[in-house]
Amino acid sequence: MLAEIITIGDEILIGQIVDTNSAFIAKQLNKIGVSVYQITSVQDDKEHILKSFKEAEENANIIIITGGLGPTKDDITKRTIAEYFNDTLVRNDEVTENIKRIWGDFTVKTPSQVSLDQALVPSKAQVLMNHHGSAPGMWLEKEGKVFISLPGVPYEMRGLIDDAVIPKLAKQFKFPYIQHETILTYGLGESALAERIEAWADHLPPYIKLAYLPSLGRVRLRLSGKSMDKHLIQIEIKHQIELLLPQIKDVFVGFERDESIEAVIGQHLIASGKTVATAESCTGGKIAESFTAIAGASQYFKGSVVSYATQSKVDVLKIDPELISKFSVVSAEVAEAMAKAALKLFNSDYAIATTGNAGPTKGDADAEIGTVFIAIATKYKVFSERFTFGDHRHKVINRATTKAFEMLQKEILKK
Amino acid sequence: MLAEIITIGDEILIGQIVDTNSAFIAKQLNKIGVSVYQITSVQDDKEHILKSFKEAEENANIIIITGGLGPTKDDITKRTIAEYFNDTLVRNDEVTENIKRIWGDFTVKTPSQVSLDQALVPSKAQVLMNHHGSAPGMWLEKEGKVFISLPGVPYEMRGLIDDAVIPKLAKQFKFPYIQHETILTYGLGESALAERIEAWADHLPPYIKLAYLPSLGRVRLRLSGKSMDKHLIQIEIKHQIELLLPQIKDVFVGFERDESIEAVIGQHLIASGKTVATAESCTGGKIAESFTAIAGASQYFKGSVVSYATQSKVDVLKIDPELISKFSVVSAEVAEAMAKAALKLFNSDYAIATTGNAGPTKGDADAEIGTVFIAIATKYKVFSERFTFGDHRHKVINRATTKAFEMLQKEILKK
Numbered sequence: 001m002l003a004e005i006i007t008i009g010d011e012i013l014i015g016q017i018v019d020t021n022s023a024f025i026a027k028q029l030n031k032i033g034v035s036v037y038q039i040t041s042v043q044d045d046k047e048h049i050l051k052s053f054k055e056a057e058e059n060a061n062i063i064i065i066t067g068g069l070g071p072t073k074d075d076i077t078k079r080t081i082a083e084y085f086n087d088t089l090v091r092n093d094e095v096t097e098n099i100k101r102i103w104g105d106f107t108v109k110t111p112s113q114v115s116l117d118q119a120l121v122p123s124k125a126q127v128l129m130n131h132h133g134s135a136p137g138m139w140l141e142k143e144g145k146v147f148i149s150l151p152g153v154p155y156e157m158r159g160l161i162d163d164a165v166i167p168k169l170a171k172q173f174k175f176p177y178i179q180h181e182t183i184l185t186y187g188l189g190e191s192a193l194a195e196r197i198e199a200w201a202d203h204l205p206p207y208i209k210l211a212y213l214p215s216l217g218r219v220r221l222r223l224s225g226k227s228m229d230k231h232l233i234q235i236e237i238k239h240q241i242e243l244l245l246p247q248i249k250d251v252f253v254g255f256e257r258d259e260s261i262e263a264v265i266g267q268h269l270i271a272s273g274k275t276v277a278t279a280e281s282c283t284g285g286k287i288a289e290s291f292t293a294i295a296g297a298s299q300y301f302k303g304s305v306v307s308y309a310t311q312s313k314v315d316v317l318k319i320d321p322e323l324i325s326k327f328s329v330v331s332a333e334v335a336e337a338m339a340k341a342a343l344k345l346f347n348s349d350y351a352i353a354t355t356g357n358a359g360p361t362k363g364d365a366d367a368e369i370g371t372v373f374i375a376i377a378t379k380y381k382v383f384s385e386r387f388t389f390g391d392h393r394h395k396v397i398n399r400a401t402t403k404a405f406e407m408l409q410k411e412i413l414k415k
Numbered sequence: 416m417l418a419e420i421i422t423i424g425d426e427i428l429i430g431q432i433v434d435t436n437s438a439f440i441a442k443q444l445n446k447i448g449v450s451v452y453q454i455t456s457v458q459d460d461k462e463h464i465l466k467s468f469k470e471a472e473e474n475a476n477i478i479i480i481t482g483g484l485g486p487t488k489d490d491i492t493k494r495t496i497a498e499y500f501n502d503t504l505v506r507n508d509e510v511t512e513n514i515k516r517i518w519g520d521f522t523v524k525t526p527s528q529v530s531l532d533q534a535l536v537p538s539k540a541q542v543l544m545n546h547h548g549s550a551p552g553m554w555l556e557k558e559g560k561v562f563i564s565l566p567g568v569p570y571e572m573r574g575l576i577d578d579a580v581i582p583k584l585a586k587q588f589k590f591p592y593i594q595h596e597t598i599l600t601y602g603l604g605e606s607a608l609a610e611r612i613e614a615w616a617d618h619l620p621p622y623i624k625l626a627y628l629p630s631l632g633r634v635r636l637r638l639s640g641k642s643m644d645k646h647l648i649q650i651e652i653k654h655q656i657e658l659l660l661p662q663i664k665d666v667f668v669g670f671e672r673d674e675s676i677e678a679v680i681g682q683h684l685i686a687s688g689k690t691v692a693t694a695e696s697c698t699g700g701k702i703a704e705s706f707t708a709i710a711g712a713s714q715y716f717k718g719s720v721v722s723y724a725t726q727s728k729v730d731v732l733k734i735d736p737e738l739i740s741k742f743s744v745v746s747a748e749v750a751e752a753m754a755k756a757a758l759k760l761f762n763s764d765y766a767i768a769t770t771g772n773a774g775p776t777k778g779d780a781d782a783e784i785g786t787v788f789i790a791i792a793t794k795y796k797v798f799s800e801r802f803t804f805g806d807h808r809h810k811v812i813n814r815a816t817t818k819a820f821e822m823l824q825k826e827i828l829k830k
Contacts, residue, residue: 011628013451014595015442016637020433022456027430036428038463041437041454044626048453055470071606072627073616115606153629155807180429191486191530201488211459212487213426214568224429278721284707285700288721292699295775295808303727306693306703306719308712312761316718316731346727360710392547392570393710 001175002037003029004060006052008067008077009152012041021066021157028161033175034062035226044068049080057145062169067152069135071114078121078138081149085140087122092136095119095127099134125149128164132156137164146172177230181237182213182256183221185248186406190214193221197247200240208236218402220256253406261405262290268412269300269350276408277346278304279317279338281329282356282372286401302346307338317341330355330367332375332384339377339384350411351377352404356389358396372400376407416590417452418444419475421467423482423492424567427456436481436572443576448590449477450641459483464495472560477584482567484550486529493536493553496564500555502537507551510534510542514549540564543579547571552579561587592645596652597628597671598636600663605629608636612662615655623651635671668821676820677705683827684715684765691823692761693719694732694753696744697771697787701816717761722753732756745770745782747790747799754792754799765826766792767819771804773811787815791826 005025011017019041026036037059042052049068056063068077082089096119103111118134121127128137128148135151137160148165150157169175185193190212194201201210207227213220223240225233245252257264269276278287288304291297307313310329314321319337327333338353356372369391375384385407389399420440426432434456441451452474457467464483471478483492497504511534518526533549536542543552543563550566552575563580565572584590600608605627609616616625622642628635638655640648660667672679684691693702703719706712722728725744729736734752742748753768771787784806790799800822804814 010624010626010639011637012438013441013454014445014639015438015440015451016595016597016628018433018435018438019454023427023430023433025430026428030429036430037458038467039428039434039456043452052453070627070629072609074624074626112604112606112610114609115604118606155810180431182431189527189530191527191533194487194529195527209425209489211425211489212485213431214485222426222431224425277727280700283704284712284716285695285703285719285721286707288700288723289698289704292701292721292723293809293812297699298723301699301723303723303731304700304719304721305731306700306707306721308703308707308716308718309761312692312718315762316720316760345731346724347730394708395570397708 001034001062001173002060003034003062003064004037004056005039006056006063006065007039007041007152008044008049008065009041010044010074013043021152021154024154024158025064025066025161028166029062030178030180032166032170033178033226034169035178044074044076046076046080046083049077050084053084053147057142061145063145063147064165065147065149066157069118069149069151071118071134077149081125081138081140081147082122085122085124085142087124089120090123092119092121092127094129095121095134095136098129098136102134128160130156130160131163132159139168176226176228177233178224178226179233179237181223181241183223183241183244183248184218184253184256185221185251186218186253188219188251190219193219193248193251197244200244200247204240205236207233208240218253254409260290261402261409263294265405265409265412266291266294266297266300268409270296272412274349274412275300275302275346276350276352277302277342277348278351279342279353280304280306281308281313281338281354282358283354283397283400283404284308286397287352287354287404290401290405302348305342305345313338317345328366330357330371330373332373332386335373335375335384336377336382339375340382343377343379349379350408352408353377354400354404356387356396356400358393359391360393370396372396374400374404374407376411378411416449416477416588417475418449418477418479419452419471420454421471421478421480422454422456422567423459423464423480424456425459427482428458436567436569439569439573440479440481440576443581444477445593445595447581447585448593448641449584450593459489459491461491461495461498464492465499468499468562472557476560478560478562479580480562480564481572484533484564484566486533486549492564496540496553496555496562497537500537500539500557502539504535505538507534507536507542509544510536510549510551513544513551517549543575545571545575546578547574554583591641591643592648593641594639594648594652596638596656598638598656598659598663599633599668599671600636600666601633601668603634603666605634608634608663608666612659615659615662619655620651622648623655633668675705676817676824678709680820680824680827681706681709681712681715683824685711687827689764689827690715690717690761691765691767692717692757692763693766694757694768695719695721696723696728696753696769697773698769698812698815698819699723701812702767702769702819705816705820717763720757720760728753732760743781745772745786745788747788747801750788750790750799751792751797754790755797758792758794764794765823767823768792769815769819771811771815773808774806775808785811787811789815789819789822791822793826
C-alpha cells in the first residue's frame, strides 16, 4: 500500500523554509510498512491543491496533507478539502473547547472569532485532536482512499502522527514488513566500493534493494527489504550482510541506527556510569550542542569550553602559550593539550578536543584550510588524528563533528 | 515564467534525509524572478521519473532535477533523461579530465571504470562543469523548455546553481521582479494579529500577497510582490509597510533578512570592533555553534563555556556555590553571574548566558520545564529576563537561542 505526502504552503516554494515534515512522516510510515510513492509541495492555491489531491489519489491509497490550516485567510486547505469532498464545514464542540483551553493561558482570555473558526471542520471528517495547538487534524475517506490533513507546525504535526495517525492506520489496514539496514563505510569512494562488491550486489534477491549514499567522506550502503513475510526479510537481510562484511572489513565503520551516533554514545556512557566533556575550537560548540540536544544528556555530558580565540585556549584551558607558538594552534600537540585540559577542568572520564581551520580564510595558524586535529583523552591516555576535510566551512565543521564522535565511540567500545 | 523542482532518490521518500536542496534552489530562483510552481520528490524508478518529467513540463518552463547522478547502478537519472530526450550517452572529454584530476588527490590514482563513466552524458546536453565532484550538471532544451540536471550532494549542487545555472538562466530569459519582505512580530497570536490588521490586509493591491508564518512564539508577516515593473513593486511594498507598522508597533520586532540574526549581529560587532562570548547551560553550545557557523566569526566571537553540569558552573565559571543554593541554578541571579563570568573569562565586550530547564525531566532545579533565564552582560551592566518556552526540548533550546540573539541585538543597537 502506497502513501503520498502533500505539503501546502508558499513558504516552501519560495525557499523560506525547509520541509522537514515530509521526512518525519515518511520515516514513521515506513516503520509500519507503508511506502511513500511521492512527496509533493504545492502553493496555497485552490486549483493547485485540488489538482494535487486528484493526482495523489491516482497514485496512492493514503494521502497525508500538511500545512495551510492556520486561522488566517492565506490558509485555504480546509475549505479546499471540503470542496474536494463536496462537503460543508460544521463546528466541532471538542475543538472549540480545546481552543478555549489554549486561550485560557493567554493574557486575553476570550478567543478571537478567527481562532474560534478553527473549530469548523468538514462534516465528513473525523477530528484528530491536536494537543499542542488549535488547528485539528482531519481524517476523511473516499472509496477506500484515506485523506489525512495535519497542521504544518512541526511539533503539532509530530504529535498527531505519533498519537493518532500511525495507530489508526495500523489498526485499519494490514501492511507489509519494511526493513532498512544502513552500513557505514569510510575511506573508499562510491565507485571503487561498487566495483569491489559488484558480484555480491548482482546476486541480491529481487525483494532486497541496494542503494549507495555518499556524504561527508563516508559511503553508506542501504539494504531495503519489503514483503508480507517479515521472517523472510529479516533472515535475508541478515544473511546478505554476513556475505558483505568480509568484503569490506577494511572500510566498515558500523551500522547506522535510527539513533544518531551521539545518542548511541550517550547510552554507552549511561550504562558504564562514565562522563564526557569537550574543548572545541573549529567545531565551535557543535559537539556540545549535539550531545545536549538529546534528552538525558545531563547524566553524562559535563560541559565544554569553546576556546575559539587563541588567547582563550591560554586563559580558559590554561594551554601553555609556548606549546602553541612552538607547534602552532592547529597541531596534534595543542589538540591533545586541549583534551587533557577539558578532562581536568570538567573532571570527566572522556574528553574530545578539536582544533583546525574551517576556512574560508586562514586563521591564527598556517595550516591549510580543512586541516583539523581531533584528540581524545581518557584518565589513562591521550591520542589524536589529523584530517583534511576539504574547503567548505560547514562541511569541515560537520565532518569534524562526525569524526570526533566516531573516534570517541571506537575508544569507548574498546573497553 | 514558472519552474518546477524534481528531487530524485529513495532516501528522501523513506525519510532517511531531509531535502534541503529544494529550498536553496527555490530561493536562488526567486532572486532572479523565477517562481517555483511545485516541488516533487520521486523514487529512483524509471517510469516514475519519466512521469514526473512529463507532468513538470506541462506546468513549468524550467525543470530543475537533483539527485540520481552517482556512479552506481541505483542512480538512473542520466539514462532516464537520455530516454526522455530520445538521446544516447556520449563521453565528454572535459568531464573525463575533471574525474582524473579528482582521482589524482586519492591514494589510488587511476579512476575506476564506473567513475570514468560519469563522463557519459546525453549528446544533446550542454555540460555544466562540477568543480566540487565528478558528476557533471546537464542543461537540455526541448520546445522552449529547459531541463537542468544536477547532482544531489548539497555543496556540489549549490556550486552549480550559483556558478552556472542562475547566470545562464538570467542571460537567456527575461524574468519579472519578485520581492519578499518579512516582518517579525512577537507577543500576539496569529488570529489576534489577523483581526487587528484586517482592514489593511483587505486593501492590499492584487499583485501584493500576504502570508502569516507562525513559529516559535513569533508570527512573521510576509509580503510578496511580483511584476515586470520592478519600480512598482518596490514602491508599493514600501508604502504598504509604512501603513502597517503603526498598527503593530507594540509587537513589531524587526525585518527578517536573508541573513540570520547572528550574522547581522556579527556585522555590527565587526563594525564597532567589539567582541562577544557566551556561557551556556540549557542551550548547550547552540549559541556558540550558531556564531561560529558564520565565516569570519573569529573577528568577534571569543568563545564559550558550556557549563552543563551544575558543578561546572562552580569549577569553570567560578560561580559562588552559595548563590546557586540560595537562588537555584535556574534563576536570574545565576544567569547574570554566568554572563559576568564569561565576560571576564574571555575578556569580551558582550556576553550572553543561558540557564534553564529544557526538559523532558527536571534537572538540578525546581524550575518548571521550559523556564529559561537569559542574561546579557556588558562592561557597564548586566540584566536578565525570564521566559517560558513550552515543554518540547528542541523548541525550548531553539527559542532560547533565538531570544538570546534578539536581546543581544537590541542591546547592541541601543548604543
